[in-house]
Amino acid sequence: MAGQGKTFKIVTYGCQMNQRDSEMMADLLQAAGYEPVDDEAEAGLIILDTCCVREKAENKVYGKLGQIEKFKSANPDLVIAVAGCMVQQPGAAERIRQQAPYVDLLLGTHNLAELPRLIEEVRKMRRPVVAVQGGEGPVVENLPRRRARGAQAFVTITYGCNNFCTYCIVPYVRGRERSRRPEDILKEIEDLVDQGVIEVTLLGQNVNSYGRDLENKVTFADLLTMVNAVAGLKRIRYVTSHPRDFTTELVETISRLEKVCEHVHLPVQAGSNRILELMHRGYTREQYLELVTNLRRHIPGIGLTTDLIVGFPGETEEDFQETLDLVAKVEFDNAFTFMFSPRKGTVAAGLPGQLPQEVKKERLKRLMELQNKISLAKNEALVGEVVEVLVEGPSKTDPSKLSGRTRTNKLVIFPGDAELTGRLVNVRLTKAQTWLLKGEISRA
Ligand code: SAM
Ligand code: SF4
Ligand code: F3S
Secondary structure: OOOOOOEEEEEEOOOHHHHHHHHHHHHHHHHOOOEEOOOHHHOOEEEEEEOOOOHHHHHHHHHHHHHHHHHHHHOOOOEEEEEEHHHHOOOHHHHHHHHOOOOOEEEOOOOHHHHHHHHHHHHHHOOOEEEOOOOOOOOOOOOOOOOOOOOEEEEEOEEOOOOOOOOOOHHHHHOOOEEOOHHHHHHHHHHHHHOOOOEEEEEOOOHHHOOOOOOOOOOHHHHHHHHHOOOOOOEEEEEOOOHHHOOHHHHHHHHHOOOEOOEEEOOOEOOOHHHHHHHOOOOOHHHHHHHHHHHHHHOOOOEEEEEEEEOOOOOOHHHHHHHHHHHHHHOOOEEEEEEOOOOOOOOHHHOOOOOOHHHHHHHHHHHHHHHHHHHHHHHHOOOOOEEEEEEEEEOOOOOOOEEEEEOOOOEEEEOOOHHHOOOEEEEEEEEEOOOOEEEEEOOO
């Protein structure tokens, strides 16, 4: 086999889409005989799976390339590949080649399946290779059997995005939305369950619009109903939900299906109608608030999380106050908060009223302070409850303890045997912090 005796390391940036792509590349490489290693310094092949959603994400990749250049001087046989979203941007390949001429392979998001062959090409030809296909790219099925990595798995249901939110680069680098056929998704999940998986997270930039492009129309609610029927599966999660496409039918379906977890990640982005319109989000703050009320009415105790952007072009202090007001009204369990980062080629990058970095920073600080208070209060209200936790393994911050997540997606740390990893246990919550809860296994 081509990879016999060779090693690789993949460094992943960005969202779950990239995590899933990285897993797929690892499966392809292992099927070709390559062995994974933890330490980059020991790898014969290093792949950076990149993100370009904000400037900071790109800077991290250039920083990393600088670090691994020295491995190349020590080992001229080392193959360095840059894959992922960054490579898909117009002109990016040239930019990367200029800044890091020692990169051997540039691999677009639609070319992942060709990875083993392209590495061989690099090795044989001893020259850099660029494989970046624009547009949509095919929905590739029947790749080598995917390996389960523990009890949890990401399963992609749609690729790309049709929404063109004015700040966002994703539709440009991932192409238009393409849904996988339900039978392919179900087959993959059944195979994962056979390998011991009990929780799947269905992935798409907008899972709610799943199936619109398929010949036999299937809605996301239909898909959830089918996945719910897979024997042996215990939990179903899904990201990301677009508020505009969250129908009442879907709310009712989710409340009915026992395996679908009580958590929705529902990015709102901003609280001012004027900014929401400039962002091209397709809903008003009133519609968003109504959806939240509807979700909470149908699914009591549901965990709600969101994404928020501060400092969108033209955002006034009044607009920002409306974001703070919405956050206070909804009381999210948690929020990912970002400063607007202009992305070349998007509409928002060219809008008037770009705000200085200090204004963005100061707004971000105020927003985070408010959300942190809310997160803590929401967690404190749960102390004393007994909740079901899927054990993920030793905690990263305190390896003597275990960590896991509730159905509502709360992180819980508690003492216990590492052998419980991958199992569902009942935990009594004893202490609340902003980002997590502490507890102890409940035998009751
Ligand atoms: N499709 C998902 C959605 O609609 O929310 C996720 C998109 S993106 C991978 C994750 C988050 O990054 C977005 O929800 C948004 O808050 C943020 N984001 C995207 N583009 C951004 C930009 N140019 N500047 C700052 N934040 C951005
Ligand atoms: Fe980007 Fe909007 Fe698509 Fe999410 S829905 S990926 S924010 S364009
Ligand atoms: Fe995800 Fe970043 Fe690409 S957020 S889709 S990895 S640009």
